[in-house]
Amino acid sequence: MGRHIFVTHSPEKTIELGRRIARQLRPPVVVLLIGELGAGKTTLAKGLVAGLGAASEEEVTSPTFTLVHEYGSASENAQRVYHVDLYRVETPRDLETLGLEDLMAERAVVLVEWGEKLGPAFRAPWLAGRLVEIHLEAANDTERRIEFHSPDETSRSGRAKRSDAGNQKKGA
Ligand SMILES: Nc1ncnc2c1ncn2[C@@H]1O[C@H](COP(=O)(O)OP(=O)(O)OP(=O)(O)O)[C@@H](O)[C@H]1O
Numbered sequence: 001m002g003r004h005i006f007v008t009h010s011p012e013k014t015i016e017l018g019r020r021i022a023r024q025l026r027p028p029v030v031v032l033l034i035g036e037l038g039a040g041k042t043t044l045a046k047g048l049v050a051g052l053g054a055a056s057e058e059e060v061t062s063p064t065f066t067l068v069h070e071y072g073s074a075s076e077n078a079q080r081v082y083h084v085d086l087y088r089v090e091t092p093r094d095l096e097t098l099g100l101e102d103l104m105a106e107r108a109v110v111l112v113e114w115g116e117k118l119g120p121a122f123r124a125p126w127l128a129g130r131l132v133e134i135h136l137e138a139a140n141d142t143e144r145r146i147e148f149h150s151p152d153e154t155s156r157s158g159r160a161k162r163s164d165a166g167n168q169k170k171g172a
Pocket residue numbers: 008009010011012013014035036037038039040041042043044062113141142143144
């Protein structure tokens with residue numbers, strides 16, 4: 001898959017892009033959604049969850065207050081998707097606390113908003129090749145730049161940048 005850059009001009013186009021990216025995902029996989037407040041992480045998640053067939057895009061809402069939403073549990077055959085929001089997490093949350101390893105054993109897709117807050121946990125050897133990074137940036141009110149790194153790419157580059165990005169505060 002490598003590295004891809006997309007530009008969208010509406011929330012609907014971002015959802016559509018999420019649906020397309022979903023087709024490339026091979027569970028178990030962790031998808032880090034990295035970008036500022038309002039960058040479009042939840043909007044893209046709507047498309048990813050819908051594209052994976054786990055729920056409709058309307059059912060996907062921000063897990064800001066609950067930390068994690070689960071989709072796809074209603075049907076035996078549906079892809080299980082966990083949607084995590086680490087915004088309120090103060091210190092780097094380790095994979096053990098999140099139970100990420102168990103979710104991976106379920107062959108789930110785990111979407112993580114503010115994914116950079118996972119901290120050094122990124123380096124867990126068992127995650128190698130199972131990590132997709134998506135960086136989102138608002139160019140203006142309606143334009144979003146969305147950069148996608150596939151597992152192979154992620155395992156080779158970009159480590160240092162991530163830990164720096166973890167300390168930002170929303171609305172500060
Ligand atoms: N091209 C676009 N793609 C996605 N969202 C867009 C776009 N243009 C405008 N928007 C608006 O930007 C906002 C994105 O909000 P969203 O909740 O997806 O961001 P977020 O990154 O999840 O924010 P938070 O950090 O609060 O979780 C929405 O209000 C959406 O309507």
